[in-house]
Amino acid sequence: MSDHSLLRVNAVTKFYGSRVGCRDVSFELWPGEVLAVVGESGSGKTTLLNAISTRLMPTSGTIEYRMRDGQFRDLYSIGEAERRFLMRTDWGFVHQNPADGLRMTVSAGANVGERLMAIGDRHYGNIRGSAAQWLGRVEIETNRIDDQPREFSGGMRQRLQIARNLVTGPRLVFMDEPTGGLDVSVQARLLDLMRGLVNDLGLAAIVVTHDLAVARLLSHRMMVMKDGNVIEHGLTDRVLDDPREPYTQLLVSSILQV
Amino acid sequence: MATPLVVSEVAKSFTMHLRDGVRLPVVEKVNFAVAAGECVVLGGPSGIGKSSILKMLYGNYSVDSGQILITRDDVTVDIAGADPRTILSIRRDTIGYVSQFLRTVPRVPAVDVVAEPLLARGRSQEEARARARTLLEKLNLPEQLWSLPPATFSGGEQQRVNIARGFITNHPLLLLDEPTASLDAENRAVVIELIRAKKEAGTALLGIFHDSDVREQVADRIIDVSEFRAARDAA
Numbered sequence: 001m002s003d004h005s006l007l008r009v010n011a012v013t014k015f016y017g018s019r020v021g022c023r024d025v026s027f028e029l030w031p032g033e034v035l036a037v038v039g040e041s042g043s044g045k046t047t048l049l050n051a052i053s054t055r056l057m058p059t060s061g062t063i064e065y066r067m068r069d070g071q072f073r074d075l076y077s078i079g080e081a082e083r084r085f086l087m088r089t090d091w092g093f094v095h096q097n098p099a100d101g102l103r104m105t106v107s108a109g110a111n112v113g114e115r116l117m118a119i120g121d122r123h124y125g126n127i128r129g130s131a132a133q134w135l136g137r138v139e140i141e142t143n144r145i146d147d148q149p150r151e152f153s154g155g156m157r158q159r160l161q162i163a164r165n166l167v168t169g170p171r172l173v174f175m176d177e178p179t180g181g182l183d184v185s186v187q188a189r190l191l192d193l194m195r196g197l198v199n200d201l202g203l204a205a206i207v208v209t210h211d212l213a214v215a216r217l218l219s220h221r222m223m224v225m226k227d228g229n230v231i232e233h234g235l236t237d238r239v240l241d242d243p244r245e246p247y248t249q250l251l252v253s254s255i256l257q258v
Numbered sequence: 259m260a261t262p263l264v265v266s267e268v269a270k271s272f273t274m275h276l277r278d279g280v281r282l283p284v285v286e287k288v289n290f291a292v293a294a295g296e297c298v299v300l301g302g303p304s305g306i307g308k309s310s311i312l313k314m315l316y317g318n319y320s321v322d323s324g325q326i327l328i329t330r331d332d333v334t335v336d337i338a339g340a341d342p343r344t345i346l347s348i349r350r351d352t353i354g355y356v357s358q359f360l361r362t363v364p365r366v367p368a369v370d371v372v373a374e375p376l377l378a379r380g381r382s383q384e385e386a387r388a389r390a391r392t393l394l395e396k397l398n399l400p401e402q403l404w405s406l407p408p409a410t411f412s413g414g415e416q417q418r419v420n421i422a423r424g425f426i427t428n429h430p431l432l433l434l435d436e437p438t439a440s441l442d443a444e445n446r447a448v449v450i451e452l453i454r455a456k457k458e459a460g461t462a463l464l465g466i467f468h469d470s471d472v473r474e475q476v477a478d479r480i481i482d483v484s485e486f487r488a489a490r491d492a493a
Contacts, residue, residue, distance in 0.1 A: 235345055241318055
């Protein structure tokens with residue numbers, strides 16, 4: 001395990017007018033570590049994810065990221081070009097709705113290849129080769145490489161979105177309800193795939209989900225949010241098996257058993 | 259050699275917020291140690307807190323007060339106050355745990371469920387799988403099951419996968435929560451043999467065994483957990 005964290009979030013607060021989005025959230029994330037942020041709709045978890053991923057400027061607080069040169073930089077004080085480069089290469093963002101993260105009217109291969117071109121790869125054969133290899137890794141048959149994602153099922157689209165995000169070898173991936181809206185059997189396949197990729201690639205990830213089973217399967221550490229505040233934070237199996245806070249106990253006891 | 263496990267003045271209670279915040283004391287003043295090469299058994303009736311003690315040692319349950327000191331290579335860590343990263347690294351390298359029930363992951367075949375702890379410690383997939391197959395064979399799990407995910411296995415089959423997963427590494431401390439509960443006599447004998455081999459290799463073992471026959475064959479010493487029973491709050 002690395003001794004240096006990858007991300008430092010310090011007292012991040014976001015107000016929408018007088019309404020609290022998230023309040024005073026601090027944590028560190030290490031390479032290879034998966035953090036789940038759980039809570040019901042409106043608890044502030046997506047606000048937090050967007051604030052950390054520089055999609056939504058926080059009202060106060062800082063977010064520092066360790067760049068590939070080993071130096072920590074405050075993400076809201078770096079230039080726009082540097083920030084965009086970061087988002088295209090070192091980070092991935094997997095949206096709940098694949099249509100938000102894919103270009104639906106270009107081919108699957110181009111969806112994956114586009115991120116390679118964005119970092120300067122110009123060799124068509126290499127790009128297509130990488131795209132084909134990544135489609136294989138996310139279990140999409142390579143003969144679908146020229147098809148558009150709008151012809152794909154929901155589960156395939158989500159796997160394509162993951163391939164598009166991982167092709168540049170990111171160190172940090174943000175996921176917003178990555179299995180939301182999928183059939184249970186499709187979810188299981190996606191979860192198993194994500195688990196394998198996270199392990200093999202040593203990715204750090206922040207996964208926002210309201211599904212505690214997803215959190216248990218994917219994450220090492222878990223944060224529970226309610227009304228914009230982090231109310232409980234710890235090892236995932238500790239939080240789920242020995243929840244301390246009234247709200248966490250309610251959440252855990254509300255899981256349906258099969 | 260330093261004592262691998264020392265438990266000192268540990269107390270645990272649960273506060274049930276969904277039941278008007280009622281506090282359920284479980285154990286208090288838990289004090290014991292386990293030496294290398296020793297198999298210590300937690301005894302006492304059901305519901306007395308034996309599994310809770312194992313779960314605290316593994317970092318799965320929080321601790322109200324006291325210390326759980328794990329020593330390896332002259333480095334001592336207090337599990338009771340350790341952060342999640344430290345607990346995860348101790349689980350990877352130092353403490354193994356065979357739980358009562360296997361938590362299965364969709365689609366992962368039994369052989370890989372067993373091999374995983376070795377992979378996590380940086381061994382090659384080939385070596386980890388070979389070792390996993392050896393253990394599954396020793397535990398008489400039919401070979402045609404090895405490549406299937408254990409979700410649909412019987413209780414006894416799942417438990418053997420769980421045992422193989424727990425015994426595959428050479429963790430210096432191994433926690434066993436009724437590993438023989440749903441096994442037949444033949445497989446119980448295999449587990450007893452595996453435990454003896456661990457003891458000879460210098461592993462410190464702490465377990466719960468309801469089967470008195472198994473307990474007598476493996477235990478060096480029995481700790482009566484009723485002695486740690488917490489005083490109930492005056493109603």
